[in-house]
Amino acid sequence: MHVDHYASTAEKTAQNSLRAGRRRAVSRTVKSAREQLGNSSGMRADFDYELALIFAKTRISATFAVPAFALIITTICHFWLGGFMIIGWFGAVMLAHMLQLSMARRFEKAPIAGIDLKRWRRHFIMGDFLQGLAWASLMMLQIGGVPEHFEVFQFATVLVIVAMMTMLSSNIPGALYAATVPVTAAMTFVFLQPSAPIFFAMGGMGIGAQIFFAILGHRLFSSNVMMLEFRAQKDELIIELEQAKAVSDDSRRRAEEANLAKSRFLATMSHELRTPLNAILGFSEVLKNEVLGPLENKTYREYAGDIHTSGQHLLNLINEILDLSRIEAGRYDLHEEAIQLPYLVEDCIHLIKLRAKNKGLTITDQFQEGLPKLWADERAIRQVVLNLLSNAVKFTPSGGEVSVKAGWTAGGGQYVMVRDNGPGIPADEIPVVLEAFGQGSLAIKSAEQGTGLGLPIVQALMNMHGGKLELKSKLREGTEAIITFPRSRVLEEMPAMEPTYRPTAGPNSGPNTGSGMKKAS
Template identity: 50%
Template sequence: MRTGVSTSTDKNIVDRSRSHRNRAVSKAVRQTRERLQTGHSSNFDRELMDMHIDTLLQGAAIVPIFVVVVAALGVYLTRDAGIFLWTVPILVAHAINMLLGRRARKQEMTLESARKWRQILLLGQLLTGLCWAIFAMQNCSTCGGDSFSLYKGTTLLVAICITAMASFMLPRAVPFTYAPPTVVLVVTAILTRKPSDIALTAAISVAVIFFTFITNRMFQSNLKILSFQSEKDDLIAELEVANSMSDEARRRAEEANLAKSRFLASMSHELRTPLNAILGFSEVMSAEVMGPLNNPTYREYTSDIHRSGQHLLNLINEILDLSRIEAGKYELNEESVSLLDIAEDCIGMVQLRARAKNISISSQIEPQLPSVWADEKSMRQVILNLLSNAVKFTPQGGEISVKVGWTAGGGEYVAIRDNGPGIPEEEIPVVLSAFGQGSIAIKSAEQGTGLGLPIVQAILAKHDGQFMLKSKLREGTEVIAILPAKRVLQSLPAVEDAPLAGRRKKSFA
C-alpha cells in the first residue's frame, strides 16, 4: 500500500479515534431523515389560498373580456341586443369575487381564516355559476338549425376551461361553478327532447367531470410540490444548524489544539532543565569522576538513571518538535547539504544497536549525487528516525537496506527497507497519525511516543517533499523520504552585485 503525506503539517493523515466527534451533527441530520421518511404534514391551506388569490387577481381582466366577446357574437348571431342582458349578472358576480379576493389578500392568512375564505370563495363561484345558468336558459327563435346550441356549447366549454385554469388551487371550484348551468341544460333536454339539446347537455356534463378530474390532479401535484419544498427547506435548516455546530466544534478543537501545543512546548522546556541535571550528575557518578562507588549496585543504579533519563529526554524532544511544528514555529535553517553524507552518518550512528541484534545494514547509493538545499539537522532527524524504527522492529538476524538516489522527476530520495513483521494495512493510517501506534509497536518492549513518523512527515512537508510508507504483514516495511527536484542544487555563474561579489550562488533545478 502506498501512502502520501499532505502538505499540511498539523493534519497528518487519519485519526481513527474521531468516530465519537460531531455526534450532535450526525444526530441532527439523522432526525431530519427519519422525519422526512415518516411523512410530512400535508396541510398547506394558507399557501394554497394565497396562490389561488394571486392567480384570481392577476387574471381579473380575462372574464370581462371573454363575456363581452361572447355577447357580441350572440348579438351578431341572433340580431337581438337583448342578449347583452345576461352579461350584467355575470360581470357583477365577477366583480364580487374580485372584491372578496382583494379583501382576503389584505388580511393575515391563518389556518382557520384560510378554511373560512375557501368556503366564501366557493360561494362566490356558485354565484357565478347561477349567472352562467341564466346564459344557459337563453334561446333564439329566429336562429336556424343548431347554430345557437353550438354557440352556447362552445361558450360554456371555453368558460369551463378558463375557470379550470384560474381556480385549480381552489378544490371543487369547477363543479360549484358549472353545476347550475348543467342542471339547466339537463332540464331543457328533458323538456325539449331535441337531439341538439341532449348532445349539448352530454358534452357539457362530460366537460365538467373531465375538468374536475384535471383540476384535482393539478391541485394534488401542487400540494406535493409544496410538501417537497417544505421538506427541502426543513432539511436545509437542519443542515445549516449542523454546519454551525460543526464550525463551532472545529473552532473549539483548533483552540484546544493550539492550547495543547503551547502547553507541551512550555512543559517540555520546563522538564528538560532538571533532566539535563539528572543526566549530567548520573554520568559523573557512572564515570566515578569524584571517587569510586564501592557498591556495584549503586553503579548499576546510576547507569539505569542515566539511560532512563536519556530516554525521557528523547521523548520530550519529540513532543517539543511536534508542538513547534503544529504551532507554526518550526523554522528551517537551510543550506547546501548532501543526503549521501547524512545517510552514511546516520547508518554509523545506529550500527552499534544493529550489531547488538545481529542485524545487517546494506546500502545502495547512487554515485555523484549533487547537494540539496535543506536543513541538515532536520534531514538528519528524518533519516535517523526512520533507521531507528527499522532497527527497533527488525527481529534478531534481520536485514535492513538503505538506498539513496534519483527520483523519476529529478529529485532525490532515501529509501529504508526492513524484513520485520510489517504493518497491517488497516493500521497504516494509525501509525502515521500523531501518538498513533500499531499493534506490533504496542507489544514491543521498545515503545515510544508514536511521534516519529508524524515528525518525519511534517519536516518533509516543510521541505515541499513527500513521505511514503509501503508495508505488508510478515514481509517487512519500506519507507521513502523524497525531496523535490527544485531543491537539487546546480552551480550557476556568480552574480555581479557588489554585496554578493565573490559568492558562489546556487539555484533549484
C-alpha cells in the first residue's frame, strides 16, 4: 500500500512538472512575441538593454585610446597647420569624447528598473553626432600655404577615423551613421572642390569606404544580436536543466523512499510470516507422520503431506524474499571470518549430490591446491554456492553433467565456477534473470519453476563482499556462473618464524657468542 502510494505520488509529480514546463515554455514564447511587437527595434527589450550596455562598455574601454589617437594626429598636423588651429581641433574632439564617455559611465551605473532606453539611445546618437562633427572639422581647417600631399594624410586619417567609429558605435545603428557620415561628408565636400581627378577619386573612395564600413557595422550588430540570442537560449536551457534535475532528484528520492519502505516492511515481517508457517509445518508433519494416532482416511494423510510440502516451499520463498529485502535495506550484517573456499564448496556439493543423483546428474569438481583462506561470511558464501549449484541441478536435464571449479583469478583473487550443460539462456535474457523474480523463457519451459530470487541474492551477497557474479550462457550448450573474490579478501600466509633462545651464563657456558642464536633444526 505504501509502495503504491509513493509510486502514484512520484508519477503525479512527474506529470505536474511536465505540465509546468510546457506552461513556462508557452509563457516565454508569448512574452517574447509581445516584447518584439511592442518594441520599435523588433527585438526583445532585454536585448536592447544589453546592446546599449555593450555600447557603453565599448566607449569606456576606449577612454585612453581615442585621446591617444587624437594626440598623434595633432602632433603630425602641427608641421602643416598653426598651433592655435590644431589645438582648437584637439580640444573639440576631447570635449565630445568626454561628453560621450560621461554618458556611458552614467548609463552603466544606472539601475535597470525603470530605465528609459529610447531616451538613452537618443543621447548616445546625439553624442556620436557631436563627436563625428568634431572629427570632421579636421577637413575644414584652413590649410593655405601647406606643402603638397597633405590631402593624402587627411584621406588616410579620415579612413582610420571612420573605421574606429564603426567599431565603437556598431551596437547602435543610429549612432554608427551619426558618427561616420559627418566625417565622410566633410571629406567628400573638401575633395570635390578642386577640379583635379585625384581628388575626385579620393572623394569617391571615401563614399565607397563609408558604404563598406556601414555594411561591416551592420554585420557586427547582427553578430552581437545572435550572441545575445545564444546566451539567452543557453540561460533558458540551464534553467530547464536545473528544474529537470530537481524533479529527477525528487522522483529518485521518492523512489528510494518507496523501495526502502518496502524493504523495511518485508524485513520486519520475518517473525509475523514465519511464526504461522512454522505452526503449519509442525502440525502438518504431525498429521502426516500420524504421531498422535493413525488417520483412517488415506486421503487425509495425502492432504497433510501436500500441506507440509507447500508450507516448505512457501517458507523457502519467504526466506529468499526476506534475505534480499534485508540486503536492500542495509540490515544484512556480514559475520566475517577466515574460511577455506575449496572445503566450503566441497561441503555444498555433498549437500546437493542427493538431488543430482535423483535426476541422474554427474557432478565433477576441480580445485587448485594451495589456496589460502578467504576473509568472508561463511553463511553468506555457503548460500551463494548452494544457489548456484541448485540452479545448475534444476536446469540440467537428466543424464547431464555439472562441473565445479575453484582457484586463482588473474588479479590474485579467488573464484568459483559452476557450469552445466542445460538449455542455456539467451543473451538478451541474462539481465532479466539477474533481476528480482526474473526467469529465462527456455529455462522455465524445460525445468521446474523457481522464485527468480536465487541469482539476485547471489549478486547482492557478492557485491557486499566486494566481488562480482558473471553469467555466461549459450543456447543449448549450457550456462556458466562465476563468482570472483577480490585480492583484498585473500589472507596471506605468514612464513613460520624459527625459534630462538638466549644462552644462560654458567660455569660450563663457554664464550659469549652474542645475544641470541638460531636453534638448530
